[in-house]
Amino acid sequence: MRGLSRVSAAGLVLLLTACTLGPDYRRPAVDLPAEHRITLDAEQGAALADIAWFDLFEDPRLETLINSALAENLELRAALARLIESGERARLAGAGPFPSVIGALNNSPSPGLGDNDTSYSLGLVLRWELDLFGKLRRTSEAARAELLASEEGARAVMVGLVASVASTYFRIRELDRQIGIVERTIESQQDSLALVQSLKSSGVVSAAEEQQAIALLASSRAQLPALRRSRTIAENGLALLLGRAPQALVETDGVHSAPRLPSFDIELPTALLEDRPDLRAAEQRLRAATARVGAAIANRFPFPSIGLNAFAGRFASSLDNLASDADDLFSWGPTLSIPLLDFGRTGAAVGIADAQLIQATEAYRGAVLAALRELADAAAGLSAAEAIIAHNRERVRASGEALRLQRMRFRQGVVAYLEVLDAERELLAAELNLAQAEFGRVQRFLDLYRAFGGGADDERLAETLERLKATTGR
Secondary structure, eight states: OHHHHHHHHHHHHHHHOOOOOOOOOOOOOOOOOOOOOOOOOOOSEHHHHGGGGGTOOOOHHHHHHHHHHHOOOHHHHHHHHHHHHHHHHHHHHTTTTOOOOOOOOOOOOOTOOOOOOTEEEEEEEEEEEEESSSHHHHHHHHHHHHHHHHHHHHHHHHHHHHHHHHHHHHHHHHHHHHHHHHHHHHHHHHHHHHHHHHHHHHSSSHHHHHHHEEEHHHHHHHHHHHHHHHHHHHHHHHHHHOOOOOOOOOOOOOOOOOOOOOOEEEEGGGHHHOOOHHHHHHHHHHHHHHHHHHHHHHHHTOEEEEEEEEEEEEESSSGGGGTTTTTTEEEEEEEEEOOOOOOOOHHHHHHHHHHHHHHHHHHHHHHHHHHHHHHHHHHHHHHHHHHHHHHHHHHHHHHHHHHHHHHHHHHHHSSHHHHHHHHHHHHHHHHHHHHHHHHHHHHHHHHHHTTTTTTTHHHHHHHHHHHHHHTTTO
């Protein structure tokens, strides 16, 4: 009968140990559209999120820049440091349910014993809190979720970094093209001004027409410093992404055409929950908040905390006798702690955890909706890009032909030189707009690539993480 009682007691302990309070995590319902609002005529290819960043464009210079950014970007290194911290916190929380053994040297006063009024003990102390209601397990669960959130957060930073480096690089390429257009226009306008001045000396054109030609040339020249300033600012931003001081990074090689986009396939919006690391990070933070509610409930009155303390060592009346005349000592016993009155502290902790869970839930839902908007916006921009480029190409063609005809009519004395100046001005504006449209399509593609969560590279992320760990000397 006594043996049966012991078995029953052991079963009760195991049952209580298996008890875990608080809600279990469930992904909240999010109203995702069954179809996307993307109307692209993209060629069939790999899913956009699955295309590696180094396969996006055949540009060795861009690949070198992204490699440097992945190795040295300060924001990415900080995100990886947070990942290291989360890993250590998870390791710390994971050790909670297990006992701890501590070496101890204690002294205690013993009044009335004469000269030896202090006794000493030396040994090992074992402490173990039984996780009856899952407080320690919920805490460990929350820490593991935070670790996963930090890992996904680092991936999200990498996705943004790859897109930002590529976007800034192509912005510099676009400015180089615009600078080239303006420089060619200035050369053409200088030739036109020389012609006008020659005709003015012959009395064919007026002084007013000469001044209009001078003004147009000055207007074109004034665009060069502004474009070069914008290029320098963009290059400074690129240097910051690479973790460097402002410096020249992209040489001008005379190649100003926009790159050809790779073929890709469009995924449904439901794939975003699995493809985008920032959404996975938000979900893990929600999981952690859910676990912390259980930990707060398990710590609330009237649930007891039951543990075990044990001591194994030696006991003596003086410090000198510990090594020789000491008595061996072993003692152990359970501990029971029941909060009786805490003036609402633990109840407030549960309320805080509940409020944080609501915040994390709404943050997750908001992140999903924001991701859907980013996807729809980028898709709309990319879908319209081809039409914009086509119209601008037609504008450039028509403006160039109009300038040719106006120059011919001017030589024939049919129109005033003002008509030629207007045609030159229109052609310059058309060529600049075409350059913006062609590189704008690349930018919209990068926005779409980022919206789908493309650009994460676990191998490169692990390499950077190992280098960062090496700097700690551990």
